[in-house]
Amino acid sequence: MHAGPISYPLVERFRSRIGSTEGQRREQALASVRLVLAIGFALYLIWGASLPHTLLVYRAALAYIAYSVLLVLLLVLARATKQEVGLALRLSAHAVDTVWALLIFWFAASPNRGLSPDDVFFIFVLLAAAYRWGLRGTLATSGVWGVLLVAYKILTALGLEHVWPLPAEQSSRFVMQALYLLVAAYVVGYVGEKENHLRANASRIAEAVGKARSETGFRETMQAVMDTLLDLFDTDRAVLAVRQTGSGRAFLWEAERERGTYRTVVQLSELESFQKERYFFPVPGRTFYASRRSMPRQGDQRFQLLVRDAESDHLVNASCSFPDYFLTWHPCSSLLAATVALGEQSEWCGRLFLFDPRIGDRAAKVRLLHDLAEELAPAIYTVYRLRRLRARAVSMERARIARELHDGVIQTLIGI
Structure with a gap:
């Protein structure tokens, strides 16, 4: 017994559709957090932070706020026009955030205090990398930071310490910061990658289960x-x-x-x-x-x-x-x-x-x-049972109508 082929055109690619929706939401969430952090850093500067490069840091903070606002507006426009957020925009935003966190550490950080703006921005950039690309993204980001932070040690080894003169205690602090960031990148990236896998699997399962619909046959x-x-x-x-x-x-x-x-x-x-x-x-x-x-x-x-x-x-x-x-x-x-x-x-x-x-x-x-x-198995079985019940109900209704017609005809003939 052969029912023959059933052919329909393939719907739009499944994973690309989910990736587009999730990517849009992800970038909007990161843009909102970025803007809040930029404004918070500006308030930190206004409310009495004494820094060695105050004017330079002020100008950089204002430029970063403007950049954050512009990025939010671009994402709102992309959502309104139903355009996808491309890889180039994500990489560009991540590169700017990476450089910004490093600049804050160089020019606005102090070694003798607790949680500081550079720590907050470092954490934000690592979370963004984990949110976008998982473990590899966070390790790559921390690797870039590590190379730049230990650049003085590399220059010293090459006999070029005059290019970037730094006190010995400052260069040691940079090396320790690079090690801390590497450990933090692994932890954040591992957790982020697992979370991304769970979310992706849940979306895929929901999409597949949604295909089992009784009204379509x-x-x-x-x-x-x-x-x-x-x-x-x-x-x-x-x-x-x-x-x-x-x-x-x-x-x-x-x-x-x-x-x-x-x-x-x-x-x-x-x-x-x-x-x-x-x-x-x-x-x-x-x-x-x-x-x-x-x-x-x-x-x-x-x-x-x-x-x-x-x-x-x-x-x-x-x-x-x-x-x-x-x-x-x-x-x-x-x-x-x-x-x-x-x-x-x-x-x-x-x-x-x-x-x-x-x-x-x-x-x-x-x-x-x-x-x-x-x-998926219970969803498919539910569709199967519903179709069987509907077919049985239809056959019973037809039998009832046939019986009523038959009885009605017999009654009419007897009456005649």
Whole structure:
């Protein structure tokens, strides 16, 4: 039994849409904080801060306030005109903030006090880097600061200390500040990157679950869900095999992206009895990533696996062999797989395979697929049940109308 292909044009790229929205909000939040910090630093200067370069610092503070206001206005205009915040603007803003924090440390900082404006701006720039780019961004920012802060030591080693004369205690303070910033950058960047991953995964899961809508029909729902999975894990082929526990009937949803286009073709077919074990063979875990060995021996069909532990979120390494008939029907060098249960008392069991996904962080993708399957399976089953209930209600209503018509005709004939 074959239902035939279901084809629809691919919607706008999923990740770029989420990235655009999140990037816009991120830059607006950072622009607001930047403006508040700039005004706060100006008030700090007005209310009695004695600095060795007062006039220069005043002018720099006014220029930074003007720059902050201009950036806020640009972002408001971009939001009103629905324009995206480009990478060039983010890099430019981050470069200005990085240099500004360093200038405050050089010209407006004092070594013998507590929290100071330069500390606040250093923290702000690190948080902005973590918010935008994660751990790598914060480490790169602190690396730039570190090179500039220890520049005197580098010049001394090269015999060029006359280019930048500094007291010995001042140069030592710069070196210590560079070390502090490196440690702070790692902590802030690590936490920021984890938070970014959590937010991104939550957005992706919500987007995928939102595709399961009963009003569009079950086949259209499966088309949209499979299309989103191919886009999310950057692959061109996927299959979802489902088997009913009571009757033993099994069905296969196959999704494949047409070459040179963004169209996804989804086919539904019922599996014969000899085909069921092609997809429901023993596996070492519910969710895993499998890849062929880098240098396999001749005839060795074993795959290296990264498996999510069933009892916790830990990932463990394993190896196993897949059946030859599965690899013959679906040749691949790597795959992501998840086993799901649908309905009360596992009325349906299913297994999802994503073939040759182009992914970077394997561990993150395994966790994402596990969380996605946990949220997506109940949503798909709900759509399935609602469509079944609606079909049953329609058939019952038709039977009632037919019965009433039949009884009415009989009554009329008896009366005649």
